[in-house]
Amino acid sequence: MFNEKTYSQKMDKTIEVFQKELTSLRTGRANASMLDLVKVDVYGQAMPLNQVSSITTPDARTINIQVWDLNNVPLVDTAIKKSELGLNPQIDGQLIRLPVPDLNEERRTEIKKLIKSIGEKCKISIRNIRREANDDLKNLVKGKEISEDDEKINEKIVQTFTDEHIKTIDTKVEAKEKEIMRI
Numbered sequence: 001m002f003n004e005k006t007y008s009q010k011m012d013k014t015i016e017v018f019q020k021e022l023t024s025l026r027t028g029r030a031n032a033s034m035l036d037l038v039k040v041d042v043y044g045q046a047m048p049l050n051q052v053s054s055i056t057t058p059d060a061r062t063i064n065i066q067v068w069d070l071n072n073v074p075l076v077d078t079a080i081k082k083s084e085l086g087l088n089p090q091i092d093g094q095l096i097r098l099p100v101p102d103l104n105e106e107r108r109t110e111i112k113k114l115i116k117s118i119g120e121k122c123k124i125s126i127r128n129i130r131r132e133a134n135d136d137l138k139n140l141v142k143g144k145e146i147s148e149d150d151e152k153i154n155e156k157i158v159q160t161f162t163d164e165h166i167k168t169i170d171t172k173v174e175a176k177e178k179e180i181m182r183i
Contacts, residue, residue, distance in 0.1 A: 119173040
């Protein structure tokens with residue numbers, strides 16, 4: 001039997017990943033989640049930054065990273081420099097300070113393009129989920145598990161889910177672009 005909720009949940013997960021990617025973008029304000037995608041090569045594996053340190057934002061323009069192991073400080077420094085955040089770490093013992101500079105117009109335009117590209121990838125993922133659902137429906141009809149009428153009804157339901165999720169992405173992209181362009 002066909003369960004449209006499975007596909008709706010997959011689309012919801014895609015949007016969650018999209019939101020996480022959006023929050024990791026630098027917007028001119030210090031935000032600990034900007035560092036969520038930064039991985040540090042420690043203990044023989046790539047670990048998320050928040051698993052080797054404490055991350056705080058004492059003010060709107062600074063992020064403090066308290067590295068737990070002194071030996072990992074240079075590794076954390078390297079990982080931040082390699083990330084595409086454009087931040088310059090300042091090391092003070094086990095504390096790394098990240099001053100978050102204001103965005104210039106060129107960087108804002110760059111980030112805007114990046115947001116659109118991330119949004120487009122998310123839309124493609126959602127369309128792929130729709131295609132997967134439609135393929136499953138066709139296989140169920142071939143296997144005579146559901147009628148063609150049921151197939152059409154379920155295709156419309158899946159299309160409705162797809163439209164809603166794509167609209168959500170567009171809204172989030174628009175909101176993030178406004179946030180980036182605000183000085």
